Amino acid sequence: MDDIDHQDEDRSSCPEEKGLTDEPINRPDNGSIVDGLGLRSIIDLLPCYLSIQDRSMHILFANQTFKYDFGEGIGKLCHEVYKGNSEKCEACPVQKTFNDNKVHISEETVQLSTGEMADMIVYSSPIEDPSGNVVAVIEMSTNITKVKEMQKELKNLGQSIAILSHDIKNILEGLQGGAYVVDEGIKDGDMKLATRGWDIVKRNIDEITVVAQNILYSSKKRELKYRKFSPNRIVIDVADMFQEKAKAMGINLKYETNQALPLVSLDPLSIRRMLENFIWNAMEACKRDKAKHFHTVVVRADFHDRFHLKFEVEDDGVGMDEKTRASIFNEFYSTKGSDGTGLGLLVADKVIKGHGGKVDVLTAPGKGSTFRVIFKLH
Amino acid sequence: MENLSKIIIIDDNPDFRFIMETFLKRNGYETMTAENGQKGIELIEKEYPDLILLDVMMESIYTGLDVCKKVRTNPGLKDIPIIGISGMADELGVQVEKWGDEDYFNVNEFFDKPVDKEKLLLKIKELLEEGLIKKGKAVRIGGKLYLKK
Structure with a gap:
C-alpha cells in the first residue's frame, strides 16, 4: 500500500x-x-x-x-x-x-x-x-440524478393514477347511487326522494367536470396566451360561478378587490382555472371541518407591493399540518379521503410556475388556509 | 328473515350513506348510520348489528381500518360480518397481504366502488344466513334456510 x-x-x-x-x-x-x-x-x-x-x-x-x-x-x-x-x-x-x-x-x-x-x-x-x-x-x-428524478416522476405518475382512479370510482358511485335514488323516487311518486337523488347526481356531475378539466389541463402542453385583463373582474366572475354551490354547502363565499389595480398581462384562462381550483379546495376544506356549521371563503385580488399583484383564497376550514402543507405541490397528494382529488392543486401550481409566479400557503390545523399567489405586475 | 336483520352503515360521505340506506331499507333491512369511525364503534357496541357496511377510506380519527380492528379484537363483537367498501379495494387488497395482520384488517368481503348492488345484496344475504346458523338461530336443510322458533 x-x-x-x-x-x-x-x-x-x-x-x-x-x-x-x-x-x-x-x-x-x-x-x-x-x-x-x-x-x-x-x-x-x-x-x-x-x-x-x-x-x-x-x-x-x-x-x-x-x-x-x-x-x-x-x-x-x-x-x-x-x-x-x-x-x-x-x-x-x-x-x-x-x-x-x-x-x-x-x-x-x-x-x-x-x-x-x-x-x-x-x-x-x-x-x-x-x-x-x-x-x-x-x-x-x-x-444518476436525472435517472432518479425520472424514477420519482414515474412513482408519482403511478400514485396519480391510483388516486385518480379512486376519485373517479367515488364519483361513479355517486352517479349510479344518485340515479338509483331518483328511480326509486319516481317509482313511488315520491318527489322528495327523487329530488334528493337528483341533487346527488348533480353534485357528482360537478365533481367529474372538475376532474376531467384538470386531467385535460395537466396532460396537455398548452402555450400560455397572454392578454390584458382586469384581475378584479376575474375574481368576481369566478366567485360568482361558485356562489350557488357555496350557499348549498353553508359557506359564505366573498370577494375583495382593489379598484386601483391596473390591467395585468397573464393568461386569463389559466388564471381562472387556478382560482377555480383554489376555491374548490377551500370549499372542500370547509366541508371537512365539522367543528363549525358555517364557513367563510374569501377570494381577493390586490397589490402585494408596488411591483406585484396577489391573488388570495382564504378559508376557515380544517387547515393543514406542516407535513401536508409541504406535500401538496410536490406530488399528487390528496387528504380528502373519499372526496376530491389532489390534481387541482397540481394544476394550480403548473399555472403559477408557467407565469413565473410564486405561491405561499399560510395554514395551521384547525385555523384554515390562505393560498397567496404573487405575480409581477408588468 | 331479512326484517330481523340490522345493518350499520359507516361512511363519512352523506350521499353514500343516504344511497345505501335507501337501497337496504327498500330491500327489507333495518339500517342505522354513522358518519365517522368513532360514532360507528359506539353504535356497534350499543346496537350489536347483524352486519356492518364499512367505508374503509374514511377521514376521521377512527378510520375504517380502526373500526375493523376494534370489532375483530372485541370478543363480544368479533363475529359480526363486515363488508368493506372502498374506491381502492384492489390496492388495499395488496396491502392486506403485506400487513399480514388478520385481526387488523379482517373484513368478510371487499366491494370496490361503484358497488354492484345486486352482488352486494347477495353477499349480505349469504353473510346474514351464515351468522344466523352460527348463532344457532337457523338451520339449513336441503339448501333451504329454516329459522328456529
Missing part, C-alpha cells in the same frame, strides 16, 4: 497504473484523433468520477471530472470530499472491497463542490499487489 500512497510520479510498481502516463497510445491505425491522447487524458475526460483510495480512505488519485465537480481531492478523505462527513460512510463500498477483495456497487447521495446534491451509482474495484493483497481501491461513480 505504501508504494501506492506516494505513487503519483512512479506508478510502475502497479501494473494497472502503467498506462497512467501521457504517452500516446501505440495503435496500428496511427493518425486518428484518439492516437493523440494518452490514457491519462482519456481517464481525465471520462464522463464519470474516477478516484483511487487507500485503506484509510485517503484519495490518492482523482480524474479531472472528479476534480471539476468535487474540487482537488488528492490527500483528502473520501467521505469528507463526497459527503462532507468526518465519519466513514455506513456500508461504504470501498471498505467492503478492502475487506473481501470483490467489486461492490452501491447508490449514494453526495454533495458537489457547488453545494448541489447528486445521486451516484458507485462501483468499487480492488487494486492488488503481486501477492494478491488489496493495496488500494478504484472507485468509479456515475451521476
Whole structure:
C-alpha cells in the first residue's frame, strides 16, 4: 500500500497504473484523433468520477471530472470530499472491497463542490499487489440524478393514477347511487326522494367536470396566451360561478378587490382555472371541518407591493399540518379521503410556475388556509 | 328473515350513506348510520348489528381500518360480518397481504366502488344466513334456510 500512497510520479510498481502516463497510445491505425491522447487524458475526460483510495480512505488519485465537480481531492478523505462527513460512510463500498477483495456497487447521495446534491451509482474495484493483497481501491461513480428524478416522476405518475382512479370510482358511485335514488323516487311518486337523488347526481356531475378539466389541463402542453385583463373582474366572475354551490354547502363565499389595480398581462384562462381550483379546495376544506356549521371563503385580488399583484383564497376550514402543507405541490397528494382529488392543486401550481409566479400557503390545523399567489405586475 | 336483520352503515360521505340506506331499507333491512369511525364503534357496541357496511377510506380519527380492528379484537363483537367498501379495494387488497395482520384488517368481503348492488345484496344475504346458523338461530336443510322458533 505504501508504494501506492506516494505513487503519483512512479506508478510502475502497479501494473494497472502503467498506462497512467501521457504517452500516446501505440495503435496500428496511427493518425486518428484518439492516437493523440494518452490514457491519462482519456481517464481525465471520462464522463464519470474516477478516484483511487487507500485503506484509510485517503484519495490518492482523482480524474479531472472528479476534480471539476468535487474540487482537488488528492490527500483528502473520501467521505469528507463526497459527503462532507468526518465519519466513514455506513456500508461504504470501498471498505467492503478492502475487506473481501470483490467489486461492490452501491447508490449514494453526495454533495458537489457547488453545494448541489447528486445521486451516484458507485462501483468499487480492488487494486492488488503481486501477492494478491488489496493495496488500494478504484472507485468509479456515475451521476444518476436525472435517472432518479425520472424514477420519482414515474412513482408519482403511478400514485396519480391510483388516486385518480379512486376519485373517479367515488364519483361513479355517486352517479349510479344518485340515479338509483331518483328511480326509486319516481317509482313511488315520491318527489322528495327523487329530488334528493337528483341533487346527488348533480353534485357528482360537478365533481367529474372538475376532474376531467384538470386531467385535460395537466396532460396537455398548452402555450400560455397572454392578454390584458382586469384581475378584479376575474375574481368576481369566478366567485360568482361558485356562489350557488357555496350557499348549498353553508359557506359564505366573498370577494375583495382593489379598484386601483391596473390591467395585468397573464393568461386569463389559466388564471381562472387556478382560482377555480383554489376555491374548490377551500370549499372542500370547509366541508371537512365539522367543528363549525358555517364557513367563510374569501377570494381577493390586490397589490402585494408596488411591483406585484396577489391573488388570495382564504378559508376557515380544517387547515393543514406542516407535513401536508409541504406535500401538496410536490406530488399528487390528496387528504380528502373519499372526496376530491389532489390534481387541482397540481394544476394550480403548473399555472403559477408557467407565469413565473410564486405561491405561499399560510395554514395551521384547525385555523384554515390562505393560498397567496404573487405575480409581477408588468 | 331479512326484517330481523340490522345493518350499520359507516361512511363519512352523506350521499353514500343516504344511497345505501335507501337501497337496504327498500330491500327489507333495518339500517342505522354513522358518519365517522368513532360514532360507528359506539353504535356497534350499543346496537350489536347483524352486519356492518364499512367505508374503509374514511377521514376521521377512527378510520375504517380502526373500526375493523376494534370489532375483530372485541370478543363480544368479533363475529359480526363486515363488508368493506372502498374506491381502492384492489390496492388495499395488496396491502392486506403485506400487513399480514388478520385481526387488523379482517373484513368478510371487499366491494370496490361503484358497488354492484345486486352482488352486494347477495353477499349480505349469504353473510346474514351464515351468522344466523352460527348463532344457532337457523338451520339449513336441503339448501333451504329454516329459522328456529
